[in-house]
Amino acid sequence: MSELNLILLGPPGAGKGTQADRLRDDFAMPHISTGDILRAQVAEGTELGQEAKRYMDAGDLVPDEVIVGMITDRVAEGDARDGFLLDGFPRNQKQAEALSEALNGLERHLTAALLIEVPDDEVVRRLAGRRVCVKNPGHIYHVDFDPPKHEDVCDQDGSRLIQRDDDREETIRHRLEVYHTQTEPLIDYYDGKGLLRRLDGRRGPDEVHAHVRATVATLRLEENL
Numbered sequence: 001m002s003e004l005n006l007i008l009l010g011p012p013g014a015g016k017g018t019q020a021d022r023l024r025d026d027f028a029m030p031h032i033s034t035g036d037i038l039r040a041q042v043a044e045g046t047e048l049g050q051e052a053k054r055y056m057d058a059g060d061l062v063p064d065e066v067i068v069g070m071i072t073d074r075v076a077e078g079d080a081r082d083g084f085l086l087d088g089f090p091r092n093q094k095q096a097e098a099l100s101e102a103l104n105g106l107e108r109h110l111t112a113a114l115l116i117e118v119p120d121d122e123v124v125r126r127l128a129g130r131r132v133c134v135k136n137p138g139h140i141y142h143v144d145f146d147p148p149k150h151e152d153v154c155d156q157d158g159s160r161l162i163q164r165d166d167d168r169e170e171t172i173r174h175r176l177e178v179y180h181t182q183t184e185p186l187i188d189y190y191d192g193k194g195l196l197r198r199l200d201g202r203r204g205p206d207e208v209h210a211h212v213r214a215t216v217a218t219l220r221l222e223e224n225l
């Protein structure tokens, strides 16, 4: 079976992590989230984590030198050999080119860029109410749109739910600016290569999931033709 090498594009709070967690279960592909990798480094107190935290707390992108090698090495690892779902990378033109070069070097190619589109005001509403599991950042909730059964407790493993440090309103607004100036140009970049698939992220999580899953299933069929 052909591999599916996918990236998830979209503004902060579009639901990339929420959908990636579901797609990982649907298609048994590794979910590689740059944000989760960086936050794990911060939690461990590594040198990389300490450097990254300054940028993350401000809502700025971590320098390319820190992130590019880490992700291009990661997609070459064994569990990603049959495909991967990249969430949060690439975020600018330089990262997109680095990914393309790394895949070329492995004689692989990107299958598609899945763009989840959500307007800015909805992003602010979503991120202000987001809660994440302290143990597993893939377990994501929203106080109104997707609440846990018991307040501040993860349904899936009983751990405590926390609010991310960069989910304060002024930081969210800055992250959106960074998205519009640095990441949004990648929409045209991937569209020009015929790789872009647009998804309406304004619908509820289950509806978005049904659309994303159908899109990925179609891509898999096309890859196998």
Ligand code: AP5
Pocket (backbone or CB within 6 Å): 010, 011, 012, 013, 014, 015, 016, 017, 018, 019, 034, 035, 036, 038, 055, 056, 057, 059, 060, 061, 062, 063, 064, 067, 087, 088, 089, 090, 091, 095, 126, 127, 129, 130, 131, 140, 141, 142, 143, 145, 146, 166, 175, 201, 202, 203, 204, 205, 206, 208
């Ligand atoms: P990262 O962790 O990648 O954050 P992000 O891209 O800003 O995306 P988010 O995780 O905030 O949102 P999401 O789209 O995953 O939404 P979610 O599913 O959680 O990056 C953080 C930082 O790390 C960056 O600012 C940067 O500093 C650094 N970084 C990361 N990658 C980098 C890179 N490549 N280069 C440089 N720096 C990098 O959903 C959000 C909320 O909405 C949740 O509460 C959820 O329950 C709810 N929700 C989800 N879907 C729906 C829906 N359909 N309807 C209603 N509510 C929904």
